[in-house]
Amino acid sequence: MTPLDGANPPMTMQQAAERADAILDATFAAIRPPLCWTHRDSQAGTSTTDRRRAVTTVIAEERLGGLLCLVEQHWTRCGYTLLAISRDGRAAYFVTPDGFQLSVVVGWKGQPHFRVTTPPAEPSEVGPPTTPPNGPDHRHKEVPEPDQFDPFWSVPEAASTGGQECI
Amino acid sequence: MLPLPALRDLKLTELTEAADGWRKVSGRAHAAKRRVESEMLKPLRETQSGEAATAACERLAQVQQNFQYVYTECALIETVLTGLAAELESSRRTLTHALDDARQLGFTVLDDGGVGYPAAGTPDPGGSLPEGGVVRGRQPRFDVFGHKGDYPSGDNPNEERARALADTIWSALNEAGAINDQYKDAIEKLKAQQGLRLDSGTWADVSGDMAAVHTAAEDAMKSQIPIDKPPAGRLEWWNGLDQEAKTELLAAYPDVIGNMDGIPSAVRDQANREYLPILIAKLEAKAPTDAKARDQLAALREIDRKLTSGDVPPMFLLGVGDQGNGRAIVAFGQDPDTAKNVSTTVLGMNTSLDESFAKNDLKGAFDVASGARVLDPSSASIVWLGYDAPQNFDTVQSPSLAERAAPTLTSFMNGLVTTHQEGDPHVTVIGHSYGSLVVGKASQLPGHIPGADDIILVGSPGIGVDRAEDLGVPTGHVWVGAADNDIITYLPTKGAKSGAEVGGVLGLVAGGPIGAVGGAVAGGILGDFVSDPGQRKLYYGTDPADVAFGAIRFKSADGTSAPYTFGMVPSLEAHGNYFDPTANQLSADNIAAIVANQPGKVTVETPRGAHDLFAPGARLAQ
Numbered sequence: 001m002t003p004l005d006g007a008n009p010p011m012t013m014q015q016a017a018e019r020a021d022a023i024l025d026a027t028f029a030a031i032r033p034p035l036c037w038t039h040r041d042s043q044a045g046t047s048t049t050d051r052r053r054a055v056t057t058v059i060a061e062e063r064l065g066g067l068l069c070l071v072e073q074h075w076t077r078c079g080y081t082l083l084a085i086s087r088d089g090r091a092a093y094f095v096t097p098d099g100f101q102l103s104v105v106v107g108w109k110g111q112p113h114f115r116v117t118t119p120p121a122e123p124s125e126v127g128p129p130t131t132p133p134n135g136p137d138h139r140h141k142e143v144p145e146p147d148q149f150d151p152f153w154s155v156p157e158a159a160s161t162g163g164q165e166c167i
Numbered sequence: 168m169l170p171l172p173a174l175r176d177l178k179l180t181e182l183t184e185a186a187d188g189w190r191k192v193s194g195r196a197h198a199a200k201r202r203v204e205s206e207m208l209k210p211l212r213e214t215q216s217g218e219a220a221t222a223a224c225e226r227l228a229q230v231q232q233n234f235q236y237v238y239t240e241c242a243l244i245e246t247v248l249t250g251l252a253a254e255l256e257s258s259r260r261t262l263t264h265a266l267d268d269a270r271q272l273g274f275t276v277l278d279d280g281g282v283g284y285p286a287a288g289t290p291d292p293g294g295s296l297p298e299g300g301v302v303r304g305r306q307p308r309f310d311v312f313g314h315k316g317d318y319p320s321g322d323n324p325n326e327e328r329a330r331a332l333a334d335t336i337w338s339a340l341n342e343a344g345a346i347n348d349q350y351k352d353a354i355e356k357l358k359a360q361q362g363l364r365l366d367s368g369t370w371a372d373v374s375g376d377m378a379a380v381h382t383a384a385e386d387a388m389k390s391q392i393p394i395d396k397p398p399a400g401r402l403e404w405w406n407g408l409d410q411e412a413k414t415e416l417l418a419a420y421p422d423v424i425g426n427m428d429g430i431p432s433a434v435r436d437q438a439n440r441e442y443l444p445i446l447i448a449k450l451e452a453k454a455p456t457d458a459k460a461r462d463q464l465a466a467l468r469e470i471d472r473k474l475t476s477g478d479v480p481p482m483f484l485l486g487v488g489d490q491g492n493g494r495a496i497v498a499f500g501q502d503p504d505t506a507k508n509v510s511t512t513v514l515g516m517n518t519s520l521d522e523s524f525a526k527n528d529l530k531g532a533f534d535v536a537s538g539a540r541v542l543d544p545s546s547a548s549i550v551w552l553g554y555d556a557p558q559n560f561d562t563v564q565s566p567s568l569a570e571r572a573a574p575t576l577t578s579f580m581n582g583l584v585t586t587h588q589e590g591d592p593h594v595t596v597i598g599h600s601y602g603s604l605v606v607g608k609a610s611q612l613p614g615h616i617p618g619a620d621d622i623i624l625v626g627s628p629g630i631g632v633d634r635a636e637d638l639g640v641p642t643g644h645v646w647v648g649a650a651d652n653d654i655i656t657y658l659p660t661k662g663a664k665s666g667a668e669v670g671g672v673l674g675l676v677a678g679g680p681i682g683a684v685g686g687a688v689a690g691g692i693l694g695d696f697v698s699d700p701g702q703r704k705l706y707y708g709t710d711p712a713d714v715a716f717g718a719i720r721f722k723s724a725d726g727t728s729a730p731y732t733f734g735m736v737p738s739l740e741a742h743g744n745y746f747d748p749t750a751n752q753l754s755a756d757n758i759a760a761i762v763a764n765q766p767g768k769v770t771v772e773t774p775r776g777a778h779d780l781f782a783p784g785a786r787l788a789q
Contacts (some may be wrong), residue, residue: 043534045749084753086760088767093722093753101752105768107541116738117752142479143540 013126015051016118017042020051020100021129023116027102028053028134030074031067036135036148039128040113047120055112056135058146060152064110067153068092071104111146169343171280171336174262179252180645186248193241194414200234203227217467232365239373239441242418243380244357250384251350258343265335274329280304282333284325295321302330304337353383370448377445379457392420398429398582405430417441426486426494428582432504439484443471446489462521463493469525470495481534483547491555493520496579497529499536500547504586507545508593510535510762511583512746513576515600515626516563518556528552531746538748538759546763553579556601563601566631566707571609577616580609581676584618593764594618600655603627604707607638609701621646621761624718625745625754629707630656635717636763646719646752646761649712649775650741652726657737658706714777721761722770723754 011019028037040052059067059071068089075094076082080102083093089105099119107113138144177524208227211220275283286296300323312705356372356379363369381388393404416424417438424430425438447467453460467487474482483503503509512535514528514688525727528550556571557563560565583594596619598606609616609629615638616622623636624630625648627634632638635645649656709716726741741751748755753770 043749045747048749050749050752084770086768086770088765091756091768091770093756093770103752103756105541106758108543111541113541115748115752117749118503142478142537143544 010122011043012122012124013047013118014124016100016121017049017051017126017129019098020049020116020118021131023096023100023102024051024053024114025056025131026078027071027074027114031070033150033152034134035153036150037114038133038135038138038144041139042126044126047123048118049126050115050117051129053114053133054107054138054144055114055145056138056144056146057148057150059110059112059155060154061110062156063153064090064106064112067112068104068106075102108143109146111143168340169258169347171262171276171278171340172260174255174340174343175266177255177259179256179259180247180254186245186252189241189245190411190415191247193238193418194411196234196241197236197414197418197469200231200741203231203234208616209714214478229365233446235441235566236365236373239418239445240357240359240376243373243376244354245415246384246387246419247353247357247380250380250387251346251354253387253390255343255344257345258339261339261342262336265332265339272325272328272332274325274332275338276332277301280333280336282329282336283325286323286331287325288323299323299325299621300329302331302333302408303325304330304335317355324455349382367451369449370444371452372448374449374452377419377422380777388420388423392416392423392427394423394427395451396429398578398585401427401429402431402585405434421445422488425484426488428578429585430582431504431586432483432485432583433499434482435485439444439487440474443467443474443487445469445482446487450489457598458493460489462519463489465522466493466495466520466525469522469527470497473525480533480540485549486553489520492518492558493524493552495520495524495552496549498541498547498549499533501545503547503549503583503592504588505545506592507563507589508539508543508595508762508764509547509549509583509587510539510595510597511576511580512597513554513600513602513605514556515602515604516557517597518602519558520552524552534746534748534755535758535762536757539763542760542763542765542768548762549583551576551579554605564706566604568600569604569608569631572605576605576609577612577614580619581617583705592618593620595621595623595762597623597625597758597762598627598630600626600628600742603630603711607631607707610638620644620764623648623758623761624711625649625723625758626653626655626742627705627707627711628655629705629709630711631707633709633716635711639658643719643766645711645713645717646721646757646769647716647774648721648723648745648757649710650723650726650745650751650754652728652737653741654737654739655742656705656710656712705763710775712775714774715776716773719769720772720774721754721757722772723757724751726751737771 028035035055035132036057037055040054042050042052044068073081073094076095080094080096083095083101085092092104094102096102101107101117103115107117133139135148205583208224210225211227215223231611266276269282273285277283281301283299283301285299287299288297290296353376356376378381393401396404407417413434417434418441421438421442425435425442427435430438447464450464450467452458470484474484480500483498484496485498485503486494488494500506502504512532518524518528532548532550536546539546539548553575555568557568559564562568580594580596584590584592596606596609596616599606601625603626606616606622606624610619610622610632616619619640621644622640623646627647627649638645683706712720723745724741726744728737744750745754746758757769
């Protein structure tokens with residue numbers, strides 16, 4: 001398998017993982033008010049790896065649509081392409097021009113899960129992400145339940161100002 | 168032959184009391200083993216680190232092993248004594264009845280089994296009765312050497328009765344002798360030396376002991392364990408046993424209980440965990456000269472490592488064995504008996520109990536469980552290696568292995584539904600590659616696949632059924648994943664292409680490099696799948712991804728294609744990634760959504776042949 005086309009020097013799995021972290025950092029930075037989230041364990045393959053984050057802020061059902069909309073706006077603005085969207089609109093898949101796959105899937109108790117899967121890269125050791133989580137670190141837990149209250153995201157009505165709604 | 172006094176004076180209660188004693192020792196060792204684990208080892212591991220703690224853990228692990236050994240061996244002794252007592256009792260009963268009859272008739276029974284009878288009958292002219300005598304069982308009626316006394320006079324009516332009794336006594340003694348011999352070896356084997364130190368050799372001995380006891384006590388076992396009952400009957404039997412009987416059965420027959428459909432999953436897991444070191448030791452003994460034993464050993468060691476690693480989601484060993492190409496049934500996630508969602512995956516060609524199974528195939532089940540539990544934590548995912556999958560393209564070209572596997576799969580599924588505590592879990596059956604043919608065949612058995620709510624077919628070469636609606640699940644619950652570049656989902660129709668071409672493609676699956684797609688093979692495939700979109704027939708029937716089949720096709724990554732003279736053709740790379748969330752995130756997430764009973768989370772793909780734009784021929788022509 002050729003890691004990447006073009007004249008660029010081939011990327012290592014570690015570099016790919018760092019780029020995945022950067023994509024996720026930018027995604028969370030685009031969401032206001034900020035969400036609490038934790039890393040989840042990733043599973044490196046032989047040439048690809050992934051980075052996973054689970055939102056630990058409690059998201060009210062009424063806020064989910066707005067949140068997904070923000071994510072979609074940000075990813076589209078970055079030039080990423082929508083690959084697929086689920087029948088209930090609660091799972092979406094994007095791909096970057098350089099072959100990173102992005103997904104946001106709403107799981108149990110309305111918990112959004114983000115994942116970036118790298119394209120094949122030069123095999124290398126892959127270290128853990130360096131970005132500190134926003135909120136408690138549940139890295140080695142199986143599925144950390146959302147338990148962080150936010151005056152905007154956790155309540156159906158906009159009880160505080162500063163919330164961004166997607167039109 | 169057992170001497171008559173031995174059987175007559177045998178105190179069976181001595182045997183049963185001894186058996187009771189061993190059962191108690193076994194039970195205590197079992198409890199002790201568990202206490203070492205839960206009250207000593209676990210807290211030590213969790214709270215202490217450093218050299219002293221490591222050393223202590225090692226010593227405690229040895230203590231735990233010692234208790235395990237005592238537990239297993241004592242239970243085997245108990246089993247053998249109980250079996251011996253039960254079988255001897257029947258011989259003894261026959262003998263006692265014969266002795267009673269003899270006493271009533273005024274006959275005497277000698278210690279060698281001879282029956283003496285008094286003079287009786289019509290007096291001769293001299294006034295004397297036909298004289299009495301002694302007869303022995305199974306003696307020739309007409310002695311060629313003409314010994315007196317063995318010759319039937321026919322005058323004394325007692326003689327015939329005495330012969331009948333002597334025959335009965337002879338049979339009872341003979342039978343008891345055979346039982347004695349049968350058990351003698353097993354009991355001999357169970358002797359342990361003073362100061363025994365446990366090592367892998369000891370566990371190999373346990374394996375031998377277990378086999379000897381099982382052979383000796385086979386009849387007793389069959390009367391004890393209802394292996395011929397359906398799963399519901401077995402569960403009823405198991406639930407009716409007291410804890411002591413359960414513990415004893417687990418120790419003596421972990422391999423039987425561990426693989427029995429209808430036994431609760433947690434019990435199967437416990438039995439198989441106890442059987443695993445014994446099976447490993449058995450294979451270690453065979454490994455130096457047996458390649459298959461080496462493969463299975465590597466798999467079992469890896470499974471053993473995973474079982475004790477404490478990874479999440481948790482793991483259940485629902486079956487393990489060394490028969491055929493090896494057996495292993497492994498679940499990840501919540502206990503399958505309490506999970507709301509349970510899935511069972513049947514894998515295809517080249518699957519056997521080897522290191523690749525223990526690493527890659529178990530990871531597939533782990534991934535399905537992890538993915539489903541993001542959507543619903545009450546989910547379990549099982550990989551079922553309960554059949555001999557084809558290992559080469561000669562066997563993969565025949566449906567016979569799938570036909571043989573089908574009833575075994577339905578029995579397992581029946582067991583799952585039977586032991587489920589709520590009684591009606593959401594069940595998904597997944598067939599990959601040749602495994603989809605097994606699922607297809609199972610769906611055609613009477614009653615379809617027990618409990619199945621959803622069926623997923625991935626990387627399928629056809630399933631022997633032409634329409635989704637015939638699989639026995641409601642409309643909209645048959646799903647198919649077919650990567651556009653998965654070569655197996657384009658296998659030519661049987662008969663339409665030469666066997667060499669089919670063999671060539673299948674041969675590649677057997678381990679050929681992806682890049683080695685031969686021109687002829689590729690040409691044949693290419694020609695085949697561009698020809699008739701909308702009604703494509705594959706090796707085992709209609710392509711499940713075709714619109715004519717009627718399943719819902721979910722999105723999957725295309726996978727890589729391989730270069731070919733005039734463009735690109737499908738490859739094998741895409742065939743193996745359906746469960747892998749890194750290599751094929753779309754497919755893995757879709758499978759997880761179906762398993763978690765959240766069909767809304769599925770991303771849907773246009774079936775093949777439904778639209779020219781999506782027809783594979785059109786894609787490849789680009």
